Amino acid sequence: MNAAPQAVPSKPDFITALRRELHHYPEPAWMEYRTTCRVVELLTALGIPVRYGSAIHSRPHMYGLPSPAADEAALERARQEGCDGALLAAMAGGYTGCVATIDGAHPGRTLAVRVDLDCNTLPESLDADRLPVREGFASCHDGFMHACGHDGHTAIGLALAAQLWDHRQELHGQVRIIFQPAEEGLGGGTSMVEAGVLDGVDILLGSHISMGLAPVGTVAAGTHGFLASTKMDVLIHGRGAHAGVCPEEGRNALAAAAAAVTNLLAISRSGQGASRINVGSLVSKAGRNVIPPEAALSLETRGATDEINRYMEDAALRVIDAAAQMYGCTVEHRIMGRGDCTDSTPELAERVMEILRRIPGVKEILPSFNFRASEDITTMMRRVQTQGGQATELIFGAEIAAPHHSERFDFDEAVLPLAVRVLTELALSLN
Ligand SMILES: [Zn+2]
Incomplete structure (x- = not known):
């Protein structure tokens, strides 16, 4: 070498x-x-x-x-x-x-x-x-x-x-x-x-x-x-459609992801000790005339204790599921790291x-x-x-x-x- x-x-x-x-x-x-x-x-x-x-x-x-x-x-x-x-x-x-x-x-x-x-x-x-x-x-x-x-x-x-x-x-x-x-x-x-x-x-x-x-x-x-921490990747699946001809047939994954982001950041912080949440990326790529069929988020939660981090993680999953449901989409998440x-x-x-x-x-x-x-x-x-x-x-x-x-x-x-x-x-x- x-x-x-x-x-x-x-x-x-x-x-x-x-x-x-x-x-x-x-x-x-x-x-x-x-x-x-x-x-x-x-x-x-x-x-x-x-x-x-x-x-x-x-x-x-x-x-x-x-x-x-x-x-x-x-x-x-x-x-x-x-x-x-x-x-x-x-x-x-x-x-x-x-x-x-x-x-x-x-x-x-x-x-x-x-x-x-x-x-x-x-x-x-x-x-x-x-x-x-x-x-x-x-x-x-x-x-x-x-x-x-x-x-x-x-x-x-x-x-x-x-x-x-x-x-x-x-x-x-x-x-x-x-x-x-x-x-x-x-x-x-x-x-x-x-x-x-x-x-x-x-x-x-x-x-x-x-x-x-x-x-x-x-x-x-x-x-x-x-800080206890969980790193997570989330994939939101929707359905692509022509944005002019039949938008109602689409399921907008980007809209679901955007709703998830604003509500993730609004999760009530814990009164038991330090708690954190951050979304580092939201990626969704479709043409401007296409209802976006997919969106990906990367996020992390942290807490001063394992319990506080678990609380943040559970709340995050609930918010993401609800946002996806609101737009008729489905969710897949993968744990990418834990401390x-x-x-x-x-x-x-x-x-x-x-x-x-x-x-x-x-x-x-x-x-x-x-x-x-x-x-x-x-x-x-x-x-x-x-x-x-x-x-x-x-x-x-x-x-x-x-x-x-x-x-x-x-x-x-x-x-x-x-x-x-x-x-x-x-x-x-x-x-
Ligand atoms: Zn280091």
């Missing part, structure tokens, strides 16, 4: 080089073929056992999969970028991501660390003053960009695996490093949970770069304020804080960070907590050039070696 140096994945130079390489080849949800191949190859070269393909996913829970044509195009691009054919064949159909397993020399519990792999759907800014442009690692995949730091997360996960492999004589129990696809849109977490990837895990550590926390050296031991509402386990965040205090480079420690958005690490945290384990999401502070999910996003790469040092220390100390 045409790529960065193969040597010593735990060294800072390598971590930065790998992050830049991953940034150059961003891949969106369920299409992280090149990214996964690269991770699997590097893990395998080190001798670390790694699982991938259909064994780590549950097909009915792979929310928001791309069309077969988009999947084939992504595979073909990865092939052209030098990925191994057999590896790609094992992942075809969206089975991206992988799980590395490191068994320590001493008995102990099972600890999992989760990192995410996917990019965002937006074109990267090519302004000459940006580091990725100056250093030549801006996205070469048109319309796609790592604008949330998941390129950094993947590099951290790999360097962490290399470190723990080197230290396996000191390690207690087992460490699983979960490279999760499809975080954006909340598609990948549930699939891996339902496939049993978290079974038997006693301690789960997630982490995210920045989210507005800065500078490098500031670390939050836990997270609260995740739960879970806070870090306080006892674990407390222990993480104690360990953080003795790590060089950690300058300021926050007990908990208010996330105010959705992340499907919560699905994994929920699973571990309900099976009696503990889970937390750390936030690694870093200066950012522009907000997450914007075309000028970039982060201070000094966070990468620090995050690896912290997660290595936690994995060695918590078990």
Whole structure:
């Protein structure tokens, strides 16, 4: 594969080089073929056992999969970028991501660390003053960009695996490093949970770069304020007809969709806590003299608790059904992603804080960070907590050039070696 140096994945130079390489080849949800191949190859070269393909996913829970044509195009691009054919064949159909397993020399519990792999759907800014442009690692995949730091997360996960492999004589129990696809849109977490990837895990550590926390050296031991969320695609079926000759024979799907949108936005908000709803797109295409036979909506609901989100989701479905009925249309809806509402386990965040205090480079420690958005690490945290384990999401502070999910996003790469040092220390100390 045409790529960065193969040597010593735990060294800072390598971590930065790998992050830049991953940034150059961003891949969106369920299409992280090149990214996964690269991770699997590097893990395998080190001798670390790694699982991938259909064994780590549950097909009915792979929310928001791309069309077969988009999947084939992504595979073909990865092939052209030098990925191994057999590896790609094992992942075809969206089975991206992988799980590395490191068994320590001493008995102990099972600890999992989760990192995410996917990019965002937006074109990267090519302004000459940006580091990725100056250093030549801006996205070469048109319309796609790592604008949330998941390129950094993947590099951290790999360097962490290399470190723990080197230290396996000191390690207690087992460490699983979960490279999760499809975080954006909340598609990948549930699939891996339902496939049993978290079974038997006693301690789960997630982490995210920045989210507005800065500078490098500031670390939050836990997270609260995740919003539960449901992502949904809706298709309204009507009947096409000549708009001049026989409009009464048509069933106007566009009118139904428009009525749905205004009433979705008018759903009464919950008095029990924060609630949100947004419709991001309404697409209906027919000639101006045709009664539109079809319309598509993409929308999401959010809530401060699972119950509040469920209330918003139920109300949304009721409104859409009623709007369709009003115009004699029918509705199909598809859940494209789901995230739960879970806070870090306080006892674990407390222990993480104690360990953080003795790590060089950690300058300021926050007990908990208010996330105010959705992340499907919560699905994994929920699973571990309900099976009696503990889970937390750390936030690694870093200066950012522009907000997450914007075309000028970039982060201070000094966070990468620090995050690896912290997660290595936690994995060695918590078990
Ligand atoms: Zn993110």
